[in-house]
Amino acid sequence: MEKRHSEIRILKEIAELLNEGTEITGILSEVLTKLLHVTGLSIGWIFMIGPDGKHLLAAKENLPPALSHSDYEPMCKGDCWCLDRYNNGRLQKAINIIECKRIEDALAARREDTNGLTHHATIPLRAGSEKFGILNVGAPNKTHFEPEELALLESIAFQIGTALKRIKLTELEQETALTAERNRLARDLHDSVNQLLFSLSLTARGGAEMTKEIDTKETFTYIQDLAQEALSEMRALIWQLRPRGLENGIMSALVGYGQMLGLQVQSEVNGVVSLPGKVEEALWRIGQEALANCKKHSGQTNAAIQLSIEKHKVIMIISDCGSGFHYNEELGSIPSLGLQSMRSRTENLNGQFSLQSSPQNGTEIQIIIPI
Known part of the structure; x- marks a missing residue:
């Protein structure tokens, strides 16, 4: 019962943190730090993976020097087994356990500064059928995760995936609202300022044709040229706000x-x-x-x-x-x-x-x- 209460507390703390997040990179770093703290693990990283299969190191915590040297180059380049499983559709749930190819590559390069990390669990980040990336966690000299540990990590990964979906939907809603506001502003400019400039150009042209005084005619012509220039600028601005076509x-x-x-x-x-x-x-x-x-x-x-x-x-x-x-x-x-x-x-x-x-x-x- 005490263990069950501990898991519920962990899920609650993670959920509260995710519910407050509005920016993907920041929320991933915060939730990874919280996850490691409440589970007692010490090393973790998150890969965001695009439709083309390319990955981005979106968050990391306590990566050993063997993986963090040269501005995290070992983590940002190349493939590994967890990415391969994700991209070919075989990574559907938390896996226990994946030997880390990146660690093996570091050892092959005679780097001994792995801080005891040899294995990690891999959990896909998803919301329904939509996939976002991978959560990897581990600890020094830990080579096995119990089924209960994997189930908890899978629940947390589902929470993260749901939060990512919410943030993406919010961003889409904001983009839609911004487009609507641009369209409204473009309509207002076209119906008011654009028409006023057109009227000013016609008035100046009429004044130039009606007067016989050279100085007055030149003044009206100058006003007409300015109005035409402003009208062209206004039309370009309206195009930028709401492109026809x-x-x-x-x-x-x-x-x-x-x-x-x-x-x-x-x-x-x-x-x-x-x-x-x-x-x-x-x-x-x-x-x-x-x-x-x-x-x-x-x-x-x-x-x-x-x-x-x-x-x-x-x-x-x-x-x-x-x-x-x-x-x-x-x-x-x-x-x-x-x-x-x-x-x-x-x-x-x-x-x-x-x-x-x-x-x-x-x-x-x-x-x-x-x-």
């Missing part, structure tokens, strides 16, 4: 945006897939910036966009045959804030950003984002 796909929206800027955009799409909201948003913002740069700096009115959907990744290439600029990718110095923003948006989604340009040879930007 995005409901028909990212390529349709980018081609339309390029036409609004006065560019002829050649497009090519390979593969069809419904992109995640964050990925589509990133590609849209990156494409906007790239096309705007083409309009401002290339000296050309033509641009090309290629969008390819391959297994677990989307590739977008935007290029022009304009004036280009000096750039050495090996030095890694991005020459403008706009380009830095593109790279930042790409890397925030674990993607790869590539830029190629040289004088009189145009510019090409390649974006690869996992999906």
Whole structure:
């Protein structure tokens, strides 16, 4: 009875911690620390695993030097048996016990600083049929977990998976609310400020046609030019907030945006897939910036966009045959804030950003984002 009460207390403490969490990385670190403390274990780590099977070390606690050296390189690279079982569908419940291939690799490299860790239990993190990653726990010189221990770890892993699902659903709800607010703001700008600027442009044009005084005519003409410039800026802003055609796909929206800027955009799409909201948003913002740069700096009115959907990744290439600029990718110095923003948006989604340009040879930007 006392042991049962202890398990209930552990589950309660973990549940309370998970219910308070709103950010995935932070909550995983906190719950792993709590888990090890209440179970008496000492070493643990969590792998988040994407649809492409690639893993991310999302949380870790007391990893031995053999696994934590070089900024946790042994844990961030390569495959292991628990990942293989997860990716091929064989890891459905807590496993007792997996000999750690990463430890074996460390010993093969003649590293003795494993702190007695030779084995670990592996438990999948899931909510229903949706999988998120793996929880691994162990202790020095521990080579066996009792069935009761595995059952408790499996219950905790299910709690973690449910919390991850809740956080992802909350993030999706926030994205939906943000999109709705952008649409509302775009409508308000179009119905009010946009119409006022259009009226101001017509009024200034009428004033210029009615007056015969040169100075007054020039003033009205100047006001009309300012109103037209502001109107163009407002239309671009409305496009950024709510792109017409995005409901028909990212390529349709980018081609339309390029036409609004006065560019002829050649497009090519390979593969069809419904992109995640964050990925589509990133590609849209990156494409906007790239096309705007083409309009401002290339000296050309033509641009090309290629969008390819391959297994677990989307590739977008935007290029022009304009004036280009000096750039050495090996030095890694991005020459403008706009380009830095593109790279930042790409890397925030674990993607790869590539830029190629040289004088009189145009510019090409390649974006690869996992999906």
